[in-house]
Amino acid sequence: MKIGMIGYAFMGAAHSNAWRTAGRFFDLPATPELAVVCGRSADKVAAAAAKYGWESSETDWRAVIDRPDVEVIDICTPGDSHAEIAIAALAAGKHVLCEKPLANTVEEASRMVSAAASASGRSMVMFNYRRVPALALARQLIAAGRIGTVRQVRAQYLQDWLVDPDFPLTWRLDAASAGSGALGDLGAHSIDMAQFLTGQRISAVGGMLETFVDSRPKLDGSGRGPVTVDDAALFTARFDGGAIGVFEATRFATGRKNAMRIEVSGSLGTLSYDQESMNELRFYDGAEDPLTAGFRRILVTEPTHPYMDAWWPPGHIIGYEHTFVHQVRDFVTGVVEGTELSPSFEEGLQVQRVLDAVQQGISLRGV
């Protein structure tokens, strides 16, 4: 199964490793081949190809799609190019794996869903945290009724890399490229995860955005330019199954490095997770005698835990890039065996709708 990857920055390194490694630990029904990687600078992308193990490189993504031997297009570019690339790839009969968020607007995402619906190729959006074993286990436990009726979600995605007011104005701080800031980059993960874990969809939101530092040094050294995305986004939500939730996404939580945290409470129990300790899941089982009930730290390294039979003995933990390896495993298996690929573009569109509603904001009430 020949892969063409568009984009090769931070996500490119993680994706390359996943394509290279998945078959070394999992039994895959097809062997991914790292056929071609694509980037704008010929030199840089050639260097990336050598470093990451791609057979060739390209500077025009259309040329990658035009290659008849390439079966899969893996999109790792900024959000503003997702729709164009994905729609072209689907039109060419390729399978598409697209980084999150699906697009920068609901309109783009809707077109991608339409394209996917009528395509011969399969498609999937990458919310890699669904492939964290601890979170896949949480989903299993909720689906099995272990926490009863889901009542409340508390989700935080806390980072701090913008605390320094002189951190430069990268594409992630430009609305035209990134769509939004913490909301789309971080909040999108929380939204997808909340919906994935609870099996409920967010039906209404009320939120607000804040940009604490409104100008930053431009990358070309020509002074400061405006930050056009949010630094932090806060919102409350109702789910269609009766749950309620509270969400925070921020790049200003000093000292929190990658704290994608989510806690789901139900009538019978609670599950709690923090990405900074990604091999652990906290579980309170309300069915236990209060004499010995308590939040358990499940070290998610047992062979019966999702994905973990492929790795090491109990107690030996895995890391961030393993989520991408698991994603490749599920994608390749789904494509070859014709089973469901999730999250679908339709699920990605739903996340986009929530992001859009949050961005439109609400009127706060004065005290």
Added chain:
Amino acid sequence: MKIGMIGYAFMGAAHSNAWRTAGRFFDLPATPELAVVCGRSADKVAAAAAKYGWESSETDWRAVIDRPDVEVIDICTPGDSHAEIAIAALAAGKHVLCEKPLANTVEEASRMVSAAASASGRSMVMFNYRRVPALALARQLIAAGRIGTVRQVRAQYLQDWLVDPDFPLTWRLDAASAGSGALGDLGAHSIDMAQFLTGQRISAVGGMLETFVDSRPKLDGSGRGPVTVDDAALFTARFDGGAIGVFEATRFATGRKNAMRIEVSGSLGTLSYDQESMNELRFYDGAEDPLTAGFRRILVTEPTHPYMDAWWPPGHIIGYEHTFVHQVRDFVTGVVEGTELSPSFEEGLQVQRVLDAVQQGISLRGV
């Protein structure tokens, strides 16, 4: 200094212990005398007086206020009676210590503030968590600039005692007595704490309330009656100093017993706290070299920590009721020495205004 206490339930036990104990560990400028405790049932209040060490008991709170030897009225009743008792006590020249929230409505709270302003006696509302050494230390560190400009507050007050749908319909679930549910009982603490720690006031809010179980068994056994308060309250907020915050108060967080949590992030650091581990404060100091920076677990038991020189050697922790002992220490000291008593009724009114704005709600935006 003779004390008269109105009400003697859960809070009565904690207050009695505080009046008895404060002078045994702190050097007080006056010795509290447990003169009289007041309750509706003559038998029960007499038993409480014996148990808790009060010299006498009464069934009419007006009789307590009428006693010329009683200097201080300590109000531990449900919120709907606070205004009447406090205003009468102030009119009689007594000092007043009133449980939180100050009242059930903004109107009542406003009248209390007016009464306090023109009274000869001193007054104070009891947000006892201000007297947790770890939180008093957090306030010191923020005031000293250790976390820089305050940017974000994340506050949760999580309990789970209503998860059982057959938990009975106590006065706390009746709007007429309690005003509101989780919002006023728990959220009030979070609001006061957020304002205390940041030194900023909440200026606007957007929130929502939810009642998951809308009827419960009546205490008299005559079937089920309606729950007229919220089980959970979620809201986002803006502060007048530029910070933003997200709040959750709930009695449905299965497994969370008394998790009054608050985290404050600033441009230079973050402080984090959980009442279930009340002797600990987490502090991330952004001024440190990233090589060794990390959230510190400060065990707040050193003699230089607030209130702790009165207790045990380092590492020997204190418990919940100590917050009331500290409150008595500060109240007695403030009354005798004429120094500021905080939180004032005016601060209590501000909390009431926030609660009121949250209760009025917002229109969520559909997804």
Added chain:
Amino acid sequence: MKIGMIGYAFMGAAHSNAWRTAGRFFDLPATPELAVVCGRSADKVAAAAAKYGWESSETDWRAVIDRPDVEVIDICTPGDSHAEIAIAALAAGKHVLCEKPLANTVEEASRMVSAAASASGRSMVMFNYRRVPALALARQLIAAGRIGTVRQVRAQYLQDWLVDPDFPLTWRLDAASAGSGALGDLGAHSIDMAQFLTGQRISAVGGMLETFVDSRPKLDGSGRGPVTVDDAALFTARFDGGAIGVFEATRFATGRKNAMRIEVSGSLGTLSYDQESMNELRFYDGAEDPLTAGFRRILVTEPTHPYMDAWWPPGHIIGYEHTFVHQVRDFVTGVVEGTELSPSFEEGLQVQRVLDAVQQGISLRGV
């Protein structure tokens, strides 16, 4: 029940509080009266009496024992005087509560056991940590077979107050007064706790002592004097029921303030405890499916937990001095109702024998 307390320093404050408070929260079959406190300096002991609520003070402990109205002698002095006072008190028909370790030598402790055996009064040695609710719960769970056959004990008692080489030469650093250093002060608690939890007795030990700082400033300012006790003690042990254990007691564990930690592993589970978080017990239940098994953090604040029905609602924690309150409750109840008082002097002697064997040391093997 009139109490006479000999000694009034750190332990005196804790004991006084316990005698005053136990009846306010627990239903006791007799009411302790703080009759007389005894110390060497007339002025200081009078001040302590006023501060802590004792009716009178004395400078001669024999005078306290001579008082016919005093029923209970509470011994809080350094270890070298325990035997003389306790034996005299027992001879006078008093009940005796004696601080740990029971004595400074096996010989003294043996005489105390003999005196107790033939006395009309009851006796008990104070290992107050047995009255931590979390540890009492641990004992219950082990006795109920929840961790199966007990296999291993890992016990640490870590403090750091001697790290500063200029910390002064108090009586605790003088072998004549204190018997030993970290070993008897801290290790004695670990030994008693290990035996209490497992229900097994230590039958053999191999250990070593170390004094890192061998001279310190004398209290009278006359230069430095020799430290004649250990700063740290390490030993391994065999128990008579087949378990094995490893112990560390130290005053040099920088940053550890009062970390009395103990972990007991059995064939079916493990229990783990740290005094710095004394309201928590960790429990791994090996009977659970590995899918959801994990160390639970039991917040030991439920009404069904030992001692906790007397205190606050779930999630509201207690502190260090509560262990003494519980001890008074158990002592008074045991004396009045004639039930077993534990730990007995005989149990205290067994601890002394272990301490003695550790102090005699072993020959290490060179590498």
Added chain:
Amino acid sequence: MKIGMIGYAFMGAAHSNAWRTAGRFFDLPATPELAVVCGRSADKVAAAAAKYGWESSETDWRAVIDRPDVEVIDICTPGDSHAEIAIAALAAGKHVLCEKPLANTVEEASRMVSAAASASGRSMVMFNYRRVPALALARQLIAAGRIGTVRQVRAQYLQDWLVDPDFPLTWRLDAASAGSGALGDLGAHSIDMAQFLTGQRISAVGGMLETFVDSRPKLDGSGRGPVTVDDAALFTARFDGGAIGVFEATRFATGRKNAMRIEVSGSLGTLSYDQESMNELRFYDGAEDPLTAGFRRILVTEPTHPYMDAWWPPGHIIGYEHTFVHQVRDFVTGVVEGTELSPSFEEGLQVQRVLDAVQQGISLRGV
């Protein structure tokens, strides 16, 4: 740089991944080629070669050594074959990377040291935990004096995979193959780590071994056979620089899966680590004001942390197999650039001497 790997079980998977991956993330001065893997079963080793990406397979390790193109011999076999293979490989001019413990006896290890001393090839023993970034950071901090004079080590290596008495009799439970049990498998890591971190060598020990379950089902189904190694090992130690330490290695700590824990206390601070949370290092800096001092949780994912600039942004953690990747990086770099390779065979021999002294045991003293 062509690699030949002898053995391909658990360690083989980890080593293969390391050889494949190191050059994808680190800039190596030579590119490892996975030339040949060797095992006893031709079919199984061929399958392993395909799975793990080796170019060829062999069943005779001597044939691997005989290949002139193979530069490096990577030894992953049980301990009883280490000496023979390593000495032959060194005699053939190969570089040798040998799994821990270096050998099963001091005699074997001594011969390996002699062979290494006179060889043209370089050699290194694999104590992979030295390549955990958090532990490499701990070493840096201790070497820089951040905890002052090292005083105490407390080391535990806790697993629980033998708790089930019907767990089968694998080679690890056979003294002839494995040398010892928990002691050599787990304790060897703790000993190496303690010496690595402190910069001191263990000079004397006193310890004891225990086998809780003395027979287990044989792998061939022919009933039960004797367990000839220890299930648990406990010992105390003196270091040549004045520190003391206490060690526990066990396979019976129910619920502890891979808890290689080590805590080092010095006159100015303490460092604490647990392999189950391998991206975290706890640091207490005694130079701080006690007002804000506390154990910091350093999330060891910053680009300035050892090895971490090759991986992901801050807060994105790594896993167990990364330690082997780091080892390959250091080995290849050291071989090509001629710099020191550590731990050396001589360091491996020192560990073996400590293991030997522990195994000889001490006489405990009866209580």
